[in-house]
Amino acid sequence: MSLLELENVHSYYGHIHALQGISLRVEEGEIVTLIGANGAGKSTTLRTISGLIKPRHGSVRLKGQDITGLPPHQIVELGVGHVPEGRGIFPRLTVRENLEMGAYTIQDRAEVARRMEFVFGIFPRLKERINQKGGTLSGGEQQMLATARGLMLKPHILLMDEPSMGLAPVLVEAIFEVIKTLNQQEGTTILLVEQNALMALSVAHRGYVLQIGNIVLDDTAENLKKNEMVRAAYLGVK
Amino acid sequence: MRRLLNATVLIEILRPLGQIAVFVAGAGLILSALMLGMAVLLRGSTVDATTMKNYGVDLFTYTLVNLPQVLIDGVTIGFVYAAIALGYTMVYGVLEFINFAHSEIFAIGAFVGVEVLIALDNSGRLDGIPYTMAYFWLFLAVLAAMVAAGATAVAMERIAYRPLRGAPRLVPLISAIGVSFFLQDAIRLIESLTTGQFHRIIPTFGNFDQQISLASLYIVGTKIDLVMQVKSVIVIVSAIVMVVGLNYLVNATKLGKAIRSVAQDRVTANLMGINVNRIIAMTFLIGGTLGGAAGVLFALKFTRIDPFVGFFPGLKAFTAAVLGGIGNITGALLGGLVLGMLETFSGSYLSVFTMGAFGAEYKDILAFAILILVLIFRPSGLLGEQVGQKA
Numbered sequence: 001m002s003l004l005e006l007e008n009v010h011s012y013y014g015h016i017h018a019l020q021g022i023s024l025r026v027e028e029g030e031i032v033t034l035i036g037a038n039g040a041g042k043s044t045t046l047r048t049i050s051g052l053i054k055p056r057h058g059s060v061r062l063k064g065q066d067i068t069g070l071p072p073h074q075i076v077e078l079g080v081g082h083v084p085e086g087r088g089i090f091p092r093l094t095v096r097e098n099l100e101m102g103a104y105t106i107q108d109r110a111e112v113a114r115r116m117e118f119v120f121g122i123f124p125r126l127k128e129r130i131n132q133k134g135g136t137l138s139g140g141e142q143q144m145l146a147t148a149r150g151l152m153l154k155p156h157i158l159l160m161d162e163p164s165m166g167l168a169p170v171l172v173e174a175i176f177e178v179i180k181t182l183n184q185q186e187g188t189t190i191l192l193v194e195q196n197a198l199m200a201l202s203v204a205h206r207g208y209v210l211q212i213g214n215i216v217l218d219d220t221a222e223n224l225k226k227n228e229m230v231r232a233a234y235l236g237v238k
Numbered sequence: 239m240r241r242l243l244n245a246t247v248l249i250e251i252l253r254p255l256g257q258i259a260v261f262v263a264g265a266g267l268i269l270s271a272l273m274l275g276m277a278v279l280l281r282g283s284t285v286d287a288t289t290m291k292n293y294g295v296d297l298f299t300y301t302l303v304n305l306p307q308v309l310i311d312g313v314t315i316g317f318v319y320a321a322i323a324l325g326y327t328m329v330y331g332v333l334e335f336i337n338f339a340h341s342e343i344f345a346i347g348a349f350v351g352v353e354v355l356i357a358l359d360n361s362g363r364l365d366g367i368p369y370t371m372a373y374f375w376l377f378l379a380v381l382a383a384m385v386a387a388g389a390t391a392v393a394m395e396r397i398a399y400r401p402l403r404g405a406p407r408l409v410p411l412i413s414a415i416g417v418s419f420f421l422q423d424a425i426r427l428i429e430s431l432t433t434g435q436f437h438r439i440i441p442t443f444g445n446f447d448q449q450i451s452l453a454s455l456y457i458v459g460t461k462i463d464l465v466m467q468v469k470s471v472i473v474i475v476s477a478i479v480m481v482v483g484l485n486y487l488v489n490a491t492k493l494g495k496a497i498r499s500v501a502q503d504r505v506t507a508n509l510m511g512i513n514v515n516r517i518i519a520m521t522f523l524i525g526g527t528l529g530g531a532a533g534v535l536f537a538l539k540f541t542r543i544d545p546f547v548g549f550f551p552g553l554k555a556f557t558a559a560v561l562g563g564i565g566n567i568t569g570a571l572l573g574g575l576v577l578g579m580l581e582t583f584s585g586s587y588l589s590v591f592t593m594g595a596f597g598a599e600y601k602d603i604l605a606f607a608i609l610i611l612v613l614i615f616r617p618s619g620l621l622g623e624q625v626g627q628k629a
């Protein structure tokens with residue numbers, strides 16, 4: 001049984017048919033990446049998994065349990081963390097408060113404190129900024145905060161939507177390094193959405209290629225990197 | 239860790255108290271200086287002479303002698319406005335929506351509180367009781383009002399606003415005005431069916447009407463007794479408790495952080511596992527209970543209520559919220575105090591300074607003139623940030 005499984009999912013924005021029958025699965029301990037051009041439906045896939053969009057057809061299953069149509073806050077309680085596109089930092093909450101919100105569903109205060117120490121271990125920079133308002137952080141720091149906040153929950157699976165967007169190359173490297181570390185040392189399962197296909201495929205185990213609401217390819221990251229179509233369309237190789 | 243926690247708690251309580259002190263002193267001093275300055279400027283003018291003729295003292299003395307009492311009354315009504323303004327500001331901060339039916343939530347609070355006291359009075363429970371019992375019953379009446387007003391606010395959100403979320407902004411606003419009319423008439427209907435009257439008078443009991451003598455001052459040779467009704471003290475103390483309590487709740491508790499998160503980014507808040515609908519309902523509950531309590535305090539202070547009792551205080555509290563910066567809790571406090579004082583100042587001095595051309599009744603116009611001016615020149619208000627802002 002897969003940790004996460006989407007079967008023939010159709011999602012709409014009004015009349016716009018954004019997902020046209022997506023099926024994919026993520027196994028425990030994997031990094032799976034979803035690559036595709038702007039507007040392909042990557043974010044919509046993540047939003048459908050976390051319940052922000054209710055699919056009109058198809059099902060989403062978490063550890064075999066049907067979670068299709070559950071409200072987002074209940075899906076979070078089942079251990080699905082979502083670091084949204086554009087980071088979604090609460091600008092007028094402090095770094096500490098932002099992190100506390102990430103652990104909103106955890107009642108045990110000592111556990112929240114432990115989680116906070118854990119994410120400070122990964123992002124020491126955030127500890128220095130602990131009482132600063134989220135909105136005053138730099139872009140890179142905000143991405144760290146968004147990722148750290150997603151980890152506060154100790155998620156079974158972390159959905160990450162374009163964590164490298166708008167970051168300087170050296171920060172992109174750093175973020176991908178964190179993703180790899182999390183997966184290898186903490187065993188966190190990650191579904192990674194990226195436009196930076198090269199980076200994504202270099203950390204992922206497997207990948208899916210999305211085109212206008214359809215999955216057109218799925219394979220191991222190694223094979224995708226070698227695939228002609230992927231190389232031409234997403235890796236900028238002629 | 240525990241000591242750290244207590245320090246935070248202490249700060250969250252002390253900060254609003256400090257703000258209250260600063261706002262009261264600041265607004266009071268500025269307005270007093272303004273009045274005295276004008277009196278000095280008008281020395282020897284016809285205004286001065288007219289005052290001399292009517293009151294037997296010159297304008298400056300008249301202004302000075304009346305000042306302390308004007309300040310006390312202004313602060314009292316200012317706190318009432320502030321308490322109501324908190325409800326507008328909480329809801330606005332989270333939904334960016336002005337709940338025009340908040341004035342009826344206030345009215346419901348006033349009616350439930352007063353009816354509880356009337357029932358107690360009719361059953362003889364208020365006759366000749368010791369003061370401690372009087373306070374107990376008053377507290378009970380306030381509590382009942384808070385429950386009723388809070389429940390109404392939550393029901394209102396569920397029935398009239400939630401289905402319209404996502405609709406253009408004007409739509410819930412119209413719904414709010416509809417709710418407002420509906421509740422006014424509901425109160426009228428219930429009151430006329432059950433009591434045969436539209437208006438109610440709060441029973442006299444306890445020591446609430448007594449005057450406390452604060453001090454005796456000698457200003458320019460005139461002895462002035464500074465007095466304050468016990469009920470004014472109750473109003474002020476209760477309002478301070480509400481402001482401090484709300485401040486603590488919003489800034490230091492998990493619920494408060496969730497409220498601020500929802501105010502800042504509803505979708506992301508949802509992704510944190512926050513049940514956004516519940517938090518919005520909680521916001522209405524909090525605003526509603528505060529409004530309900532304010533209703534009873536208002537009835538205590540002004541004695542007589544009718545189904546339209548919420549209209550003017552509601553509109554003025556809304557003005558106060560806008561003046562302070564709608565969405566901002568500290569702003570509601572500041573706006574309420576400033577407006578209450580401005581109004582009392584104009585009520586007391588306008589007639590003298592204009593030689594009777596404009597009477598005290600113009601004080602109501604003042605509030606709305608301020609509203610219009612603020613909306614034109616500084617729509618974000620004096621403090622101009624949102625509930626999401628840690629005060």
Ligand SMILES: Nc1ncnc2c1ncn2[C@@H]1O[C@H](COP(=O)(O)OP(=O)(O)O)[C@@H](O)[C@H]1O
Pocket residue numbers: 013016018036037038039040041042043044045
């Ligand atoms: N809020 C929205 N309202 C309407 N259409 C949307 C909305 N968000 C996305 N879409 C449309 O859905 C499709 C998929 O978008 P999205 O999932 O955001 O793409 P990606 O994340 O791959 O760039 C696009 O055609 C986009 O225009």
Ligand SMILES: [Mg+2]
Pocket residue numbers: 039042043044085
């Ligand atoms: Mg996207």
